[in-house]
Amino acid sequence: MTDKRDNVTDIMKALGEKARLASRLLATAQTVQKNLALKEAAKSLRSQSPSILEANTRDIAKGEADGMSKAFLDRLTLNEARIEAIAAGLEAIAALPDPVGKIMSRWERPNGLQIERVRTPLGVIGVIYESRPNVTADAGALCLKAGNAVILRGGSDSYHSSRAIHACLTVGLEAAGLPVDAIQIVPTTDRAAVGELLTGLSGNVDVLVPRGGKSLVARVQSEARVPVFSHLEGICHVYIDKSADPAKAEAISVNAKMRRTGICGAAETLLIDRSVAETLGKQVLEALSKSGCTIRGTDDIQALIASAEKATEEDWSTEYLDTIISAKLVDGVGDAIAHIAKYGSNHTESIIAEDIEAAETFLNKVDSAIVMHNASTQFADGGEFGMGAEIGIATGRMHARGPVGLEQLTSFKYRVHGTGQIRP
């Protein structure tokens, strides 16, 4: 056991050192080089799809033998269409503007010094994920485009699939003359490798991104010794103000909850202004119920809609990720804000209101990464924000917040241009 552990420590240490070296070369890689690597990787994915599917078959067989759920096996399964989508995703990232080198701001000092704030890569990013093999390509490509080296640690369940996809990324890096260590995958299923990544590999990992279920994210958040971009859960709220437009209130509530119930931007709690409970509230609750949603509410809510179940205290802090919504009457926007402060997860909340003042109060006072007015919480997504792609959504306040796209995977430095200035 000791030998095995030491072996994993050595493997991970070597990965960290190689990633740091690669990151130094990547920091000044040309945009065309990075794009070429992504486009060649896409080509390789398409041409290697038989071997990727074969690798995937091995993972699926193991998953079935282990008695994994149908949902789990679906996340794991690749097919021609999914491989094509992964390849197209790489090309889409190649088409995005390169954030590195972009001048974020520039100013001149009275002494003539010209100061520029310029985007630079972050360094080395560790990505820890579970069963979805496509994360290998998506995360690897985003990190590369932002000039970062990445260490990928996929779930042991998708081990062969992820390795096969990773091999295509390596082909792309080689074709572009970039270091193959720019995108490394942990070459062992030993769970001790995750523990090593969480230590930051002696300063060779700058940030960790967990992609997966709540238990994975919770472990990374509590044990990581380096910064983490993550959200533990998305307990998203829709608040229907008394000034809400009934058609918007109904359409947005149903969309926010029911369009896709398994994503982090799905609404989990509906807050209704008490003064419009009998009218707007009843209408929205009935629409939700008719769409197939189970409502768990307070007595007030049960009085409005007979099918509602009784909510318990626990419901207000539950992320259902299912066709269930908790519902409650509140006394105006201030009460809604107080409820969200108490039970929310700082992810995404929306107010439905025609009263601009109520909307402004909500947008200013709700402390979430994304606050919306008259829009569905399901828009909480890097692609919908126009960022092109995202590696996840962050609910922390440090560095990245909200969708984590290319820009959030960068740092910056100051470039100062002088003409011989000395400080008096």
Add this chain to the structure above:
Amino acid sequence: MTDKRDNVTDIMKALGEKARLASRLLATAQTVQKNLALKEAAKSLRSQSPSILEANTRDIAKGEADGMSKAFLDRLTLNEARIEAIAAGLEAIAALPDPVGKIMSRWERPNGLQIERVRTPLGVIGVIYESRPNVTADAGALCLKAGNAVILRGGSDSYHSSRAIHACLTVGLEAAGLPVDAIQIVPTTDRAAVGELLTGLSGNVDVLVPRGGKSLVARVQSEARVPVFSHLEGICHVYIDKSADPAKAEAISVNAKMRRTGICGAAETLLIDRSVAETLGKQVLEALSKSGCTIRGTDDIQALIASAEKATEEDWSTEYLDTIISAKLVDGVGDAIAHIAKYGSNHTESIIAEDIEAAETFLNKVDSAIVMHNASTQFADGGEFGMGAEIGIATGRMHARGPVGLEQLTSFKYRVHGTGQIRP
């Protein structure tokens, strides 16, 4: 002992909880309120200067009794002029633009959603400092202006002075109707309080800023369980390219090293392009020597200037903070960059060159928070950058890098304005 430790834990826990509550109120405090608090605190400092000086006398007496050094006692000592400077500093921060609520960027999506990225406070900041009592006011004021609550933990040596200054800040907060818990000072000299702060007080501290010597910063960096804005040291380099203008090379080298030797932006190593060693190199070394600087160099350097001492390997990674500079010949800009990558501290480096291509290569490839061309490294300062004031300089890549001013003490959120959009 156990009782005492538990007591400190309880005290710190309560501080954290009160800071978090105050931060929620501060997040939406009006600019005029925050400015009023700062201006009233400045007034209070001036009117209370006798009691502040009296408190300071007690700290100095203890320092003298403990046999503290002259430099230490100087940092600790307050007088009328220093109190006036602290008060004026508060007024200067009041005069700075409020970063909170500033729209950083704004764009519209094809579906009509208007997305804004808006500055918000970070939350709760912990500041751990040593003997300079003025940090109490400077750090407290910067955190407040950026809408953050702050927990100040000054050194036990400046305990009474810091408490007296803190009392004036409290007067300001009260006058402005802001929560007094916005700026709290740790009410004990027990060193266990620092350990508690480093844990992040159960999520009630968002970032730590250490202000002091290397051992303090090293401890905070290694033990903190929350993000830290800091630099361990400033091993700043000046590289003299073969294309350098002789007058600029001489003036900048002497200024970068000798203007003030004790600041983190002071140059510690001079790198000279070998091809101009006999001309430019010799001239600059002689000028440095004449200005009173001891040179520690390689054999090459000793051959150029007789007074040079022999440098050891350790010199290249030593922050002298004194009238000493290490010096070495390098083979052009690439070699200079390699030396800096190996021995630097990612703080501030400057190239002296008329060759724009060499300068661009240096600015792009040197991985430091601040890279300069034809300017003195002593400009590495928030005030000199036009940020108004800084709480320190960060050499990490996460969130803040370089001078940490008001903007770097903020986070952001996304405000999305819709007209009823639902996600297809």
